[in-house]
Amino acid sequence: MNLFNKLQRIDPRIIYALMFVALSFPLLSPLGIPLSVSSMTRAMYERIEALDPATDVVLLSFGYSPAAAADIHPQAVAVVDHLTKRGIRWVGVSFWPEGPMMIEQITSVLEARGGRYGTDFANLGFKAGLENAIAAFANNPLVITNDFVGNRTAELPIMQGITHIRDFGYVIEFASGDPGIPAWIRQVVDPMGVRMSAGAVTVSVPQFVPFVQSGQLDGLLAGLRGAAEYELLLQAPGRALAMMDAQSMGHLLIIAFILIGNAAYLVTKFTKKD
Secondary structure (H helix, E strand, C coil), X not given: CCHHHHHCCCCHHHHHHHHHHHHHHHHHCCXXXXXXXXXXXXXXXXXXXXXXXXXXXXXXXXXXXXXXXXXXXXXXXXXXXXXXXHCCEEEXXXXXXXXXXXXXXXXXXXXXXXXXXXXXXXXXXXXXXXXXXXXXXXXXXXXXXXXXXXXXXXXXXXXXXXXXXXXCCXXXXXXXXXXXXXXXHHHHHHHHCCCEEEEECHHHHHHHHHHHHCCCCCCEXXXXXXXXXXXXXXXXXXXXXXXXXXXXXXXXXXXXXXXXXXXXXHXXXXXXXX
């Protein structure tokens, strides 16, 4: 069997081993493959840059579960990193049962770094009721009487002076399903005039781009790539950029095998004719 026949019958174990290396290396040592930043990502970044650390408290809604975390949790991490660097306080809330544990993953890291729970950030936990719960919370955030760790919400320093969603300096929703961005548009953005940005899983982004075009959303992070773009704007490469590098290397390897296989097939085919 000549070389070109062998190239058409590469042992799958070799392919799997090379794929493992191609995916693992960028995760351990990011390559920094060039990435453009979309206008939707930049708009969200600039909106946060315009906030006043002395007066503004940002509301972050975590509308996703661990199943979507690989695509969307890096967005939340990047945004919280931005808020922390600017000294802007934030409150996390969720209308998904799994949401509070996603918030906890972030707050536990901040507390380990010296962040003050209840003053710099807070986790209000889960509020049942889907879209109706969003509406109730928007009209009175203190409808959640106790936070995720059992503190009285009204007694948290970060919640002083907040009696309506309009008292927050900005709202950001990280969404992977329902209730998600459309519910926030219907219950908060349109009827209350609240300015808002969002992050969404990649497959849902085309559904939400019209909200950006209409001005109902200021900005939109598109899946893992949106998180990577945000890290670029922060000049703080993190897990999202590393994962994008891994995706790129994996795709390049697949393309390389397709080209090699087709080239070997064509050479073998024309050789036989001769």
